[in-house]
Amino acid sequence: MAKAIFEVDVVLFKKKALHWCQQFSECCFLESNGYADEYHKIDALLAVQAVDCYRADGVNDSFLALEDFRTKHTLSWMLGFFSYDLGNEVEQLSPRLNGEMVFPALYFFVPATIVRFIGATVEIESENPEYIFQCIISTAIPTQVDLPKRGDIRVQKLFSKRDYLHAFENMQQHIRRGDIYEVNLCQEFYAESAVIDPLSVYEKLNSISPMPFSCFFKLNDQYVLCASPERFLAKRKDLLISQPIKGTAPRGKTPQEDHDIINALQQNPKEIAENVMIVDLVRNDLTRSAKAGTVDASRKLAVHTFQQVHQLISTVTCTKATTVSDVQAIKNTFPAGSMTGAPKISAMQLCEKYEGSRRGIYAGAIGYFAPDGDFDLNVVIRSILYDMKKGRLSFHTGGAITLHAEAEKEYEECLLKASAILTTLSAHLD
Structure with missing residues (x-):
């Protein structure tokens, strides 16, 4: 493959590139939306058209097979996703729930x-970069944006409020009995016979809720439109990084209101307890892949401000042991502890029991393996899953339940997290 760098109007070229890639069966667009930390590596990246792929049904050892596939393509980019339900395979659990949205x-x-966006330039890696550049430049952007009109999509809750409060009470009973300390209870929202233009909806979602781990993923007629703020696991040389999120508060209407909300979030005992418990879980998960004595969880409870919410984010790192492969390190920490609870296996079993549907890609991970050996994976939250052939649209929201959590407040937090997606879809919630 050859590489070439071109100076472009990045905003316009990015929009053209996203329309150009719709002709292919496979494409993945990763967007940081200008957020950067010390582990930041990619501003934006578009990957198009599979020359080879691996898909798993989650029945056999999917991670081992992925290991073999990665070994074949060590010097290539690889992009894709892990479904949350692979956690059943990792922890040898027996799933009881069915799911309507059947992604691999x-x-x-x-x-x-x-196509990699770097500052005011794009770097194209392909058999013929100049040809790809010209194809993208000549792509017309439709003048008519095909977005849902208000009321076109009627979103239903899998859980009624009564169902959610009942599941919440059951979870707290398990906490009182000592079965778990914390659990992330999720609920599904869905629409049938939904007709959307996935790219237009993604662009609107990304404008309403620009996040550092945003993603547009197309696999034939199935789409993931993702506005995730959370990094599940990344590798930079021999350093593994996980950044769990626990603790959410809405944005204020004024700078002073924002300031007061941030102060309250930083001092909220419940939110702090949730975050600290998950940090402890992630630290234990990373120990399975770490060089002895290198796990560091000292950077906890940093407030990160996004367009719609403030979040408490902690950073846990370790030096990866040389005996542990990248895929094994992912398996050792999967699924993200922020989306399960603690202890992890018990929390996953209870989520299976009370949530009512399989999570699928929600609470899983999307990201890349790079040719230099690094990788980066998000947590699939704040995301729309869409099957164009079936016309089925789905998204989940969730929140942590602890002993002192209040059911009404947790329910309202779920609705807050759903608000960006409902706004994007101009949807009516039944």
Whole structure:
């Protein structure tokens, strides 16, 4: 493959590139929306057209097979996703729930073309970068944006409020009995016979809720439109990084209101307890992949401000042991502790029991393996899953339950997290 760098109007070229890639069966667009930390590596990246791929049904050892696939393509980009339900395979659990949205349990592809956005330039890696550049430049952007009109999509809750409060009370009973300390209870929202233009909806979602781990993923007729703020696991040389989020508060209407909300969030005992418990879980997960004595969880409870919410984010790192492969390190920490609870296996079993539907890609991870050996994976939250052929649209929200959590407040937090998606879809919630 050859590489070439071009100076462009990045905003316009990005929009053209996203329309150009819709002709292919596989494409993945990762967008940081200008957020950067010390582990930041990619501003934006578009991968298009599989030259090879691996997909798993989650029945056999999916991670081992992915290991073999990665070994074949060590010097290539690989992009894809892990379904949350692979956690059943990792922890040898027996799933009881069915799911309506049937994506593969695991899917990664090696792209024919990579378009990487770097400052005011794009780097195109392909058999013929100049040809790809010209194809994108000549792509017309539709003048008519096909977005849902208000009321076109009627979203239903899998849980009624009564159902949610009942599940919440059951979870707290398990906490009182000592079965778990914390659990992330999620609920599904869905619409049938939904007709949307996935790219237009993604662009609107990303404008309403620009996040550091935003993603547009297309696999044939199935789409993931993701506005995630959370990093599940990344690798930079031999350093593994996980940044769990626990603790959410809405944005204020004024700078002073924002300031007061941040102060309250930083001092909220419940939110702090949730975050600290998950940090402890992630630290234990990373120990399975770490060089002895290198796990560091000293950077806790940092407030990160996004367009709609403030969040408490902690950073846990370790030096990866040389005997542990990248895929094994992912398996050792999967699924994200922020989306399960503690202890992890018990929390996952209870989520299976009370949530009413399988999570699928929600609470799983999307990201990349790079040719230099690094990788980066998000947590799939704040995301729309859409099956164009079936016309089924789905999204989940969730929140942590602890002993002192209040059911009404947790329910309202779920609705707050759903608000950006409902706004994006101009949807009516039944």
